[in-house]
Amino acid sequence: MTLSPATTEIIRATLPAVGAAIEEIASVFYPKMFAAHPELERDLFNRGNQSQGEQQKALAGSIAAFAALQVGPDAGRTDMIMSRIAHKHVSLGITPDQYKIVHEHLFAAIVEVLGEAVTAEVAAAWDEVYWLMANTLIRMEEGLYAEAGLAPGDVWRTVTVARRVLQSADTVSFILASPDGSPLPDYLPGQYISVQIPMADGARQIRQYSLVGAPTASDWQISVKSVVGGEMSNHLYRNVFEGDEISVSHPAGDLVLEEGAAPLLLVSAGIGCTPMIGMLNHLADTADARAISVVHADRSPAQHAHRAELTELVQRLPAAAMHRWYEDLGANTGVDNVNSGRADLSALEIADGTQVYLCGPMPFMLSVRETLLAREIPAASIHYEVFGPDSWAGAR
Template identity: 65%
Template sequence: MLSATSKNIVRATLPAVGAAVTDITSLFYRRMFAAHPELERDLFNRGNQKKGEQQKALAGAIAAFARLQLEADQARTDLILSRIANKHASLGIEPEQYGIVHTHLFEAIAEVLGDAATAEVVAAWNEVYWLMAETLIAMEAGLYASAGVAAGDVWRDVRVRERRHESADTVSFVFTSVDNDPLPGFSPGQYVSVAVRLPDGARQIRQYSLSSAPSHDDWRITVKSVSGGEVSNFLHRNIFEEDALTVSLPFGDLVLPDDDSPLLLASAGIGCTPMIGMLSHLAATEDRRQISVIHADRSPSDHAHRAELTELVERLPSAVMHRWYEDLGARRPSGGLRLGRADLDDLAVVPESHAYLCGPLPFMLGIRAALLEKDVPAENIHYEVFGPDSWTAAV
């Protein structure tokens, strides 16, 4: 909890810092990468840095955390920090790296704010930073302990047992152990990080949802090839059966509740992958709860795991599927097959449902708004974002 003095200063300076926070984070990354080029080369997503997405996500997280120190909302604070902590754990972040961030972030704050960055202002925001950092360090320590590893020791080699096209631009890879030891377990909806060494020598890391039911025998991820995607295109062009890959242990907080509450699983595009993992688990355990499955895509041919999704829903006695495609080709809308963009206007949604969303941010925000209108509590709406998390600043 912030001290009373710091809280008053943060409240007074939040508008000015909030207006400058994007400039601050942009300068921060430039300074940090100049001093530690290995971080840009081997840890951070270079593509997101070039597009400015990581800077925006960091700015949103800092501003949101600061606001929550003024108007306490522990549940929202825990949600924001849980997502960051899981992402950090999947990257193998260690406590000492927070000191590096602090040095360059506060140099950027001083330069951008100029004379407004008085000793008192810097001290108050320093308190905000370390409150956030120390909370994250503790959460990450808990994640490492639960995984049975030392801080940062999350990486292991796996072997590609199978490679299969799921649509024209998506490929699934099934991983198995290289030493015949069981793979660590995971919860449906979690992800792993995949680290590859690119031709220019950079080690780039991306997260991919586990698109299969929990198993100690094998893991499966599904990778969509995207324009300019360094890692996705490398995997598509270079990784085949019997190849080895370096991956992290599973992390992520988009996991099913341990109860029998109704579920709504909404995805768009490659956002179907955590939902396929959840549905595989639900089908394997013969779950009988009410489940609504919503998916939106460009066309049936673009829909990765299209046939598998249908088969999984058919195995669940109380599941109903609704699909929207922007282009149906020669097909006509019928039953749960619709033309256009997904909406919930004519769908019955049980207010007690737990909703899980994954896909482009505009899609998820639209579904969230529709769910709130149907009296689903905000705390029952869960989401996964591929790449920098801009959700925090958007809701």
């Protein structure tokens, strides 16, 4: 399904004005929606991202990017953006009726910000864009729910914390099991789950965490880093222990390790190592023989979560090599492939056909992507995961 020719021309003509105002539109839209539906702010949206303005930036990027792609089609890029959003929505239990709520308050915000510029024709054209995007997502989400054997929105289950393991001074792993001892569902290497926690003020906040164990294990494992201002991560780090029960979603996520013989480059920074650990667990368990380069950047060896496990997993793989960078190397000098400073991939050997997987802070990933593109690695071969608002969508 595509936009009508008339709508395409209107979108092409108005995209610069709408794009320039989209962050202001978003800043008006969210208060309007939350005033009418306070349960969405309390129980669904990330309050930290809202307070910092990050969610508004993500909305701006996704809407503007989708509209731009409709007037300059790039099917592969459109599919990438939609797939990422659909998986995130399924991990949150989003249902089709919620798109009507967003539509009502988003278009009220557009009219308020742009005023008389929103003629009937312009409003109808952007309405067509919105519902094209919304219906695309609804269809994709219906498929994901059906594939998982779930009714739309019915993604939550209760699990028990079987073990709590300290991975570094500020990072802890939780091994999660079914309360009745039955195996938890399998997942694909690289996927994540949402964790839903009741907060002290009665709100129920949700965050996503990568699954770091072997995908065919009977339990699930996530790792949580305590960070300044991290409402959920700090709560989990400080308050959740063995025997506690928490609510989690069915696995989701489209940063999934592709099977085959293509060489792999796994690049991470900080707690972004977690999806890579999940992929490496799968690769090690299946004795994968392809060439694999593992790159990790961190502040120091002491702050490197899963450091020992990463080393052990790379050693189990016959054709894997690891390269690490630490901003503060400390006394760890003279160790092979351990470097001081920020990660530099400009001289790293990368074979033709390599598939790249990235996870870490957005500035880190964008910098790595720029280096890889400069080395003529195809953009389609660079896959990424980001937890929180996704500003990658607007990057070229």
